[in-house]
Amino acid sequence: MGASKSESFSAEHNELANLFKALSHPARIAIVDYLLKVDACICGDIVNELPLAQPTISQHLKELKNANIIKGTIEGTAICYCINPETINKIENHFGMIRHKLKNKCC
Amino acid sequence: MGASKSESFSAEHNELANLFKALSHPARIAIVDYLLKVDACICGDIVNELPLAQPTISQHLKELKNANIIKGTIEGTAICYCINPETINKIENHFGMIRHKLKNKCC
DNA sequence: TTTATATATCGTAATATTGCAATATAATAA
DNA sequence: TTATTATATTGCAATATTACGATATATAAA
Numbered sequence: 001m002g003a004s005k006s007e008s009f010s011a012e013h014n015e016l017a018n019l020f021k022a023l024s025h026p027a028r029i030a031i032v033d034y035l036l037k038v039d040a041c042i043c044g045d046i047v048n049e050l051p052l053a054q055p056t057i058s059q060h061l062k063e064l065k066n067a068n069i070i071k072g073t074i075e076g077t078a079i080c081y082c083i084n085p086e087t088i089n090k091i092e093n094h095f096g097m098i099r100h101k102l103k104n105k106c107c
Numbered sequence: 108m109g110a111s112k113s114e115s116f117s118a119e120h121n122e123l124a125n126l127f128k129a130l131s132h133p134a135r136i137a138i139v140d141y142l143l144k145v146d147a148c149i150c151g152d153i154v155n156e157l158p159l160a161q162p163t164i165s166q167h168l169k170e171l172k173n174a175n176i177i178k179g180t181i182e183g184t185a186i187c188y189c190i191n192p193e194t195i196n197k198i199e200n201h202f203g204m205i206r207h208k209l210k211n212k213c214c
Numbered sequence: 215t216t217t218a219t220a221t222a223t224c225g226t227a228a229t230a231t232t233g234c235a236a237t238a239t240a241a242t243a244a
Numbered sequence: 245t246t247a248t249t250a251t252a253t254t255g256c257a258a259t260a261t262t263a264c265g266a267t268a269t270a271t272a273a274a
Contacts, residue, residue, distance in 0.1 A: 003259050025262085078271095
């Protein structure tokens with residue numbers, strides 16, 4: 001075999017795993033980082049910022065979009081990408097919940 | 108090609124990506140979830156909890172250990188696994204930082 | 215209309231991940 | 245010592261991801 005047995009796990013566990021999978025590549029972390037650095041959401045020059053070819057970046061952006069980590073709106077010829085705060089909050093809350101549950105543990 | 112061009116990205120971006128990669132599989136999310144549910148850290152029966160063979164689970168545990176998400180201490184014949192709160196805090200803080208930076212943005 | 219610019223999709227080669235049977239290792243029990 | 249039990253490692257087949265050249269699409273400018 002080799003395929004992930006995702007059907008064997010709960011929808012929630014799969015959702016979380018997919019969210020983290022979207023963040024599991026340095027290029028995608030760099031994209032998120034860059035979107036944070038730029039003052040406004042008028043982007044479109046991510047291709048010049050990263051050491052990857054345009055189709056590769058387009059692919060990474062698609063994965064971030066599918067995971068709802070970023071949103072893109074058409075702005076003339078370019079596309080304006082920005083981070084989706086809801087997803088960020090969702091992830092932060094998830095780890096806050098874990099931290100909370102850990103408080104009563106032995107370690 | 109096909110290999111991730113990780114050398115082209117910063118150490119920090121690679122570190123974060125590796126952390127999320129460790130959480131990018133439903134089995135590993137399920138393991139973390141299970142460690143949270145169990146009262147103490149005396150575990151050892153993760154194999155019976157998940158629909159995967161023992162070598163597969165051992166491999167997933169290894170990846171979580173390498174990413175410092177869990178720690179394992181030898182407890183007689185078994186091994187006692189528990190979640191590393193430091194790493195959880197680190198991730199939570201990262202997203203808190205992102206949320207903070209987003210406050211001054213247009214979306 | 216034609217050209218230029220920005221992004222997306224297709225096809226494919228290189229590499230990585232996943233899962234497990236078989237086997238190894240290590241500690242305890244008999 | 246020889247089981248027994250728990251976990252790790254090896255080897256390999258199936259599948260997924262990554263990267264990019266070529267090409268397609270879509271909008272704006274000339």
